[in-house]
Amino acid sequence: MENPNFSYQHLWQFAHDIFLKIGCSPDHARQASDVLLSADLRGIDSHGLARLSGYVRLWEVKRVNSTPNIRIVHESPSTAVVDGDQGLGLVIAPYAMEIAIAKARTCGTGWVAVKNSNHFGIAGYHAMKALQHDMIGIAMTNASPLVAPTFSVERLLGTNPICVAIPADKQPPFVADFATTTAANGKLEILQRKNQEAPVGWIQTKDGGPSTNPHELKDGGALIPLGSDREHGSHKGFCLGAWVDIFSAVLSGANYGPWVPPFVSFLALPNDPVGDGIGHFFGALRIDAFRPANEFKHHMDNWISRFRSAKTIAGQLHVIIPGDPERECEEQRRKDGIALDPKVADDLKQLGEKLGVKL
Amino acid sequence: MENPNFSYQHLWQFAHDIFLKIGCSPDHARQASDVLLSADLRGIDSHGLARLSGYVRLWEVKRVNSTPNIRIVHESPSTAVVDGDQGLGLVIAPYAMEIAIAKARTCGTGWVAVKNSNHFGIAGYHAMKALQHDMIGIAMTNASPLVAPTFSVERLLGTNPICVAIPADKQPPFVADFATTTAANGKLEILQRKNQEAPVGWIQTKDGGPSTNPHELKDGGALIPLGSDREHGSHKGFCLGAWVDIFSAVLSGANYGPWVPPFVSFLALPNDPVGDGIGHFFGALRIDAFRPANEFKHHMDNWISRFRSAKTIAGQLHVIIPGDPERECEEQRRKDGIALDPKVADDLKQLGEKLGVKL
Numbered sequence: 281m282e283n284p285n286f287s288y289q290h291l292w293q294f295a296h297d298i299f300l301k302i303g304c305s306p307d308h309a310r311q312a313s314d315v316l317l318s319a320d321l322r323g324i325d326s327h328g329l330a331r332l333s334g335y336v337r338l339w340e341v342k343r344v345n346s347t348p349n350i351r352i353v354h355e356s357p358s359t360a361v362v363d364g365d366q367g368l369g370l371v372i373a374p375y376a377m378e379i380a381i382a383k384a385r386t387c388g389t390g391w392v393a394v395k396n397s398n399h400f401g402i403a404g405y406h407a408m409k410a411l412q413h414d415m416i417g418i419a420m421t422n423a424s425p426l427v428a429p430t431f432s433v434e435r436l437l438g439t440n441p442i443c444v445a446i447p448a449d450k451q452p453p454f455v456a457d458f459a460t461t462t463a464a465n466g467k468l469e470i471l472q473r474k475n476q477e478a479p480v481g482w483i484q485t486k487d488g489g490p491s492t493n494p495h496e497l498k499d500g501g502a503l504i505p506l507g508s509d510r511e512h513g514s515h516k517g518f519c520l521g522a523w524v525d526i527f528s529a530v531l532s533g534a535n536y537g538p539w540v541p542p543f544v545s546f547l548a549l550p551n552d553p554v555g556d557g558i559g560h561f562f563g564a565l566r567i568d569a570f571r572p573a574n575e576f577k578h579h580m581d582n583w584i585s586r587f588r589s590a591k592t593i594a595g596q597l598h599v600i601i602p603g604d605p606e607r608e609c610e611e612q613r614r615k616d617g618i619a620l621d622p623k624v625a626d627d628l629k630q631l632g633e634k635l636g637v638k639l
Numbered sequence: 640m641e642n643p644n645f646s647y648q649h650l651w652q653f654a655h656d657i658f659l660k661i662g663c664s665p666d667h668a669r670q671a672s673d674v675l676l677s678a679d680l681r682g683i684d685s686h687g688l689a690r691l692s693g694y695v696r697l698w699e700v701k702r703v704n705s706t707p708n709i710r711i712v713h714e715s716p717s718t719a720v721v722d723g724d725q726g727l728g729l730v731i732a733p734y735a736m737e738i739a740i741a742k743a744r745t746c747g748t749g750w751v752a753v754k755n756s757n758h759f760g761i762a763g764y765h766a767m768k769a770l771q772h773d774m775i776g777i778a779m780t781n782a783s784p785l786v787a788p789t790f791s792v793e794r795l796l797g798t799n800p801i802c803v804a805i806p807a808d809k810q811p812p813f814v815a816d817f818a819t820t821t822a823a824n825g826k827l828e829i830l831q832r833k834n835q836e837a838p839v840g841w842i843q844t845k846d847g848g849p850s851t852n853p854h855e856l857k858d859g860g861a862l863i864p865l866g867s868d869r870e871h872g873s874h875k876g877f878c879l880g881a882w883v884d885i886f887s888a889v890l891s892g893a894n895y896g897p898w899v900p901p902f903v904s905f906l907a908l909p910n911d912p913v914g915d916g917i918g919h920f921f922g923a924l925r926i927d928a929f930r931p932a933n934e935f936k937h938h939m940d941n942w943i944s945r946f947r948s949a950k951t952i953a954g955q956l957h958v959i960i961p962g963d964p965e966r967e968c969e970e971q972r973r974k975d976g977i978a979l980d981p982k983v984a985d986d987l988k989q990l991g992e993k994l995g996v997k998l
Contacts, residue, residue: 359928387746436946456879513821519803570752593790
């Protein structure tokens with residue numbers, strides 16, 4: 281069956297109307313739709329419309345507040361902590377990133393830790409907001425525990441992504457946006473749909489043994505930190521995931537490690553929370569707080585061209601610069617539309633029928 | 640043959656006297672010895688005394704200036720760029736980290752990019768300086784190109800380590816200090832000495848094929864970014880190494896990518912430099928610019944205890960908290976002394992004889 285195809289604008293409008301239906305203000309509905317749809321545009325389908333009914337279910341069980349009072353609860357010249365008041369992460373994160381950018385304007389850099397939030401969409405959307413200001417943007421978030429640290433059979437960390445977005449001049453920006461695991465959960469979901477096995481090194485069984493079953497997590501298994509095993513540096517992937525967790529949640533006062541609340545509404549919340557909601561961390565560095573922005577961007581052009589034109593292994597066209605595949609996907613989908621997975625399209629249709637919005 | 644054993648103090652004094660002999664000021668000689676020996680103490684033997692005669696050779700060929708005028712060349716309230724004047728990285732890096740700490744004191748965070756430097760020892764020494772101030776410390780550096788990005792046969796990046804040091808209260812600090820490759824070059828050196836093969840996934844041949852030969856780099860091969868191959872996320876390791884390279888060198892005005900000058904004095908400098916020397920990047924975040932330090936450190940204790948006591952895979956004692964192995968090594972070596980590899984001891988003896996310092 282062919283995947284039904286929709287224009288970006290059509291899907292954006294659908295998401296927007298759904299967010300209005302759950303009580304979001306027009307501003308918040310626009311912002312949330314921009315963030316959510318940026319995932320579908322950039323080819324990170326697991327973080328876009330596929331999650332819309334998940335957000336709505338969280339709202340239904342009162343784990344998401346559609347009229348939050350998002351505010352700064354602590355700050356210094358270059359830092360702030362934001363309390364998201366249990367709002368949509370899709371709305372809280374851009375608010376926090378704007379504060380980081382404002383602080384970078386006056387102070388050189390800005391760093392904002394967020395508590396009392398939930399899933400914020402793709403990290404890349406938030407980090408890339410810095411680019412238009414000739415700033416470097418950083419975004420990270422913790423997430424519900426699916427990952428076992430090296431030697432552990434317990435799931436203690438989320439896939440905890442990091443994005444670093446760096447402006448260039450004539451070249452497109454460098455945008456590295458990646459989960460700190462060997463494979464993101466979205467990749468498992470693709471294998472599940474296709475009924476295919478996962479490579480060894482992505483997941484482990486509930487006892488910590490190797491597994492190629494993409495459904496292994498339902499049976500107590502876990503995702504593995506980047507590196508796959510100790511011999512290949514999984515302790516480094518664990519370091520990265522831990523770094524994201526601590527910056528996002530221990531600095532802000534959110535839940536960390538195994539206490540991070542689940543995204544899915546049918547799982548109970550941990551009954552001994554150590555903080556509020558999930559946490560994010562954002563940074564903005566003004567380039568000319570280091571050197572003139574035009575000089576920097578000229579050298580970034582040189583960096584990118586040199587790496588892209590490196591001599592490659594036989595059969596490979598060129599070295600992929602971080603951000604290239606997502607940008608190319610966005611260009612194509614803005615033009616040709618977004619093909620939704622049939623299951624996602626069905627789910628959205630049902631959601632729309634329930635709330636009185638036509639897909 | 641047993642490795643000769645020396646007290647920390649004895650080896651520190653030797654390094655100190657060597658640094659005086661090449662013209663360092665007493666302050667610089669003390670600082671350089673502290674940094675260099677911290678590697679031997681913490682078990683990162685490849686970055687300690689094993690490199691001392693390498694630094695001296697760089698001084699001999701006038702690639703290291705033993706009386707540098709290290710200075711800030713650009714700054715904002717939360718940032719600075721430092722020109723190391725071709726001094727020892729071992730001296731420049733602590734100077735830069737102090738600036739980051741001073742800026743964090745007034746501004747919440749401090750971020751310092753460094754150019755015109757060279758090898759700075761272990762990243763951990765510098766990041767950990769922040770801990771005593773109830774700050775988080777970050778240190779990273781680029782390095783001469785030994786690493787092929789995913790799909791490349793050319794070596795374009797260094798092993799580009801990152802350290803993040805985070806204070807706790809009753810627990811020892813969290814100190815993640817790691818090369819952004821599957822294995823650090825020092826691990827290859829150990830295999831070379833033992834005449835053992837490397838695991839598949841650490842290195843590639845000059846054509847990009849798999850290799851287990853720890854001498855492969857001498858034949859045009861390369862180290863591989865963390866992740867080992869595309870299927871296991873080596874593009875994420877490439878993102879990390881690139882991030883370190885750009886923050887350390889494109890922000891500061893140092894050489895980046897394949898232009899980074901070699902550590903060894905017998906290799907020629909690239910004849911088309913894009914900046915000055917090698918680059919570093921340092922950060923300090925004052926905890927109470929986010930939340931009260933005692934609250935934060937209490938939660939770090941909880942984080943660390945929870946992870947350390949996780950249920951483990953059969954045969955593993957516990958989850959290793961980043962920094963534990965190095966701290967335990969330091970405690971033991973301060974007590975029992977440091978056993979030098981015989982080749983390193985011989986090399987130091989010859990160096991001492993040449994410069995009139997007894998090992």
